[in-house]
Amino acid sequence: EDSPCAESPPESAGLVKLDDSLEEDLLPAEGGVQQAQDEFFLLEAKRGQEVVLAISNLNAQETEDHFASSQPPVETASSPKTQQKTKGREQAFHCDLCMFTTARAASLNRHVKTHTNERPHECHLCLKAFRTVTLLRNHINTHTGTRPHKCGDCDMAFVTSGELIRHRRYRHTHEKPFKCSTCKYASVEASKLKRHIRSHTGERPYQCHLCSYASKDTHKLKRHMRTHSGEKPYECHVCHARFTQSGTMKIHIVQKHSENVPKYQCPHCATLIARKSDLRVHIHNLHTYKAAGMECRYCPAVFHDRYGLLQHQKTHRSEKKFKCEHCSYTCKEGRRMALHTRTHTGEKPFACLSCSQRFEKKELLSAHVRKCHAASPPAPAVHECPKCRKAFSRWANMRRHAGKCAAAAPGAGGRTQARMWAVPKEPPPHPQEAAAWEAEEASMVRGDQYLGEMTPVNFGETTAGRKDLDGDLTCEMVLSMLNE
DNA sequence: GGAGCATTCGCCCTCTGCTGGATGGGC
């Protein structure tokens, strides 16, 4: 019901960015294999084992999840969970109505009640019913707003003690008992570690039934489904444009409906660019060393970065070195002068194949063909990348893509089909997006030296201008400045 | 049989970053 049309709650105020990620002194990869044994082992040895086993258990646990969940997102794994209760000699108790199995009769009895929906304890305020009085009491507390377990460090309060403990770990103590055995990630909840481990294994258990996409968690699949349904749940409250994701709308509002829009300053030229990723594109296209030199259009000078080339070419602006010997026409390019000379010589190199008329310029010929020999007018004009066969509506955009496509799949021989979500067989170590940032060849500028510096600059402003960008102005700070 | 924990499920949020269509100015 509450359509997420409006702003996000000012939740991000207390956004403690990284800071305390001082990365300790744990040795990185090699020493980190077993780094998990620390004081936690002493306190909770049992859970420590679970954590260490997390990766190898993942598959079995996952199939269990599918059994347990009401609608399994993927039907593929009908793998048996037979082995799990074979530990004891006592026989297992099976539920007749579902796959539930347990070693204790009492547990089975309790479980069966979940099928019968037997809920003797009814709320007198909303008529909802519950299995036990504890659950009823907790429910009534949500009506009355009584949350007996209050946090001592903030003003939040909770119905159960477990919720309070978890809250304090998230917000105050930052205790993260579940540690990844292959990297430094740690989480408050086991499910978060499980989700994280999928980024190591590449496992994607949640398969879209309409396309080849599969995701690593349910929310991403749900979000993906909007690409099939066309649903756009988020609406800009100013111009009523709609968006598929909240973050996209947020960027829209900042960029279109607020003044003093934050910009990112290129560290190599005066260009200001609205989006950080576009600044990356800018740096990649204009400030990256190209082994093959590029020659100035007007003189023999050669450059290895496009920005230098463009700057240089501007210095030719007022020159007119080429003068037509038949008229007063002047220009600065020999190539262009050659075209002009045709107007005097009458040369018409472009012939129409249909009617043998000849034209002096290519544009004239194509205009003629359009007008006189228009067979099928529209011709949607699909341009295909020669390397990956992906189709583009515009030639220029295809070229832009093809340039990267070469670098992206160097040895693949040219058959990197569109973008397959089939589970990668050999999982990438840790597909951090920042990796794509590397320039393919020796770049004039080393990529990593920007990542920390690309802070937006607020301009058109008195003191917050571009000089005091001494590294500490984060995007969040700028945005909060804009909000008042 | 509860009470009182722990564990799991489910939902929703934010931040991040790349991609390619669209646009507009320069040549």
Add this chain to the structure above:
DNA sequence: AGCCCATCCAGCAGAGGGCGAATGCTCC
């Protein structure tokens, strides 16, 4: 009069954080 291309922009997927509630389990 077009082409090129740098930038704008929305689409969309990546990772992770936080909470409410159901379910499981152990002990009394």
